[in-house]
Amino acid sequence: MHGELNDFVSRDRRIPCLEYGVKGHPSVKDVIESFGIPHPEVCFIYVNGESVGFDIQVEHQDKIEVFPVSQLAASGQSQCVLPFRPEQTRFLLDVHLGGLTRLLRLAGIDAKFEKDDPGDEVLARISSEDDRILLTRDINLLKRSVVRYGYWLRKTGSKNQFREIVDRYDLRPLFKPFSRCAHCNELVMPVEKSDIAERVRADTLIYFNQFWICPACEHIYWKGSHFERIKALLFY
Numbered sequence: 001m002h003g004e005l006n007d008f009v010s011r012d013r014r015i016p017c018l019e020y021g022v023k024g025h026p027s028v029k030d031v032i033e034s035f036g037i038p039h040p041e042v043c044f045i046y047v048n049g050e051s052v053g054f055d056i057q058v059e060h061q062d063k064i065e066v067f068p069v070s071q072l073a074a075s076g077q078s079q080c081v082l083p084f085r086p087e088q089t090r091f092l093l094d095v096h097l098g099g100l101t102r103l104l105r106l107a108g109i110d111a112k113f114e115k116d117d118p119g120d121e122v123l124a125r126i127s128s129e130d131d132r133i134l135l136t137r138d139i140n141l142l143k144r145s146v147v148r149y150g151y152w153l154r155k156t157g158s159k160n161q162f163r164e165i166v167d168r169y170d171l172r173p174l175f176k177p178f179s180r181c182a183h184c185n186e187l188v189m190p191v192e193k194s195d196i197a198e199r200v201r202a203d204t205l206i207y208f209n210q211f212w213i214c215p216a217c218e219h220i221y222w223k224g225s226h227f228e229r230i231k232a233l234l235f236y
Helices: 003-008 028-034 069-075 098-106 120-129 158-169 193-199 202-207 226-234
Strands: 042-047 050-052 064-068 091-093 111-113 133-136 150-152 189-191 211-213
Touching: 003 064, 003 069, 028 042, 028 064, 042 069, 064 069, 091 098, 091 120, 098 111, 098 158, 098 226, 120 133, 189 193, 193 211
Parallel strands: 091 111, 091 133, 133 150
Antiparallel strands: 042 050, 042 064, 189 211
């Protein structure tokens, strides 16, 4: 197991070459996940020096090497066993990642969040059906067979997790700050001051002239004192 895949492996198994016994002829995917590694984290696999997919069956004395996404560029491989990300970079976050969801939305990244925990089976299905990258701290959730795109967050704290995801998926070129509602993920749209005058404090109307509204939840936005602070957080 190479690189950050060892984050999932117990310390006594983090050695250059580990002998591992199996019964019958399981798939290489089953062997890899028996070490605790969820399949969406695997980029490519070599068995006896040949690049293979997840479905190949393991034979006696096979030598298996498993590599993470971070080593794709240096490997000479053109792509991962599973696609690293969908054509459109969109995320689905589990119920414990509300803070990270808000930061992604403030950056303009499509981030779906199920506030009322629907359970692992439903989250896995939504991720698959909507072609969304599933972000979670639950390793077993990523092991569900229907999950194609996913990542286990190593860090805790929403700010640290935001930086982790931005770096892993190279999100900065996709940033469109304050274009998306932080509450419900919809794209916001400009609104005339006169149309929202009764819903905003009088002093806000005096100092600001540009306003935006979410067409779904009708939350109103303007570039107040928080604007520069949030922008500094996004462009760390």
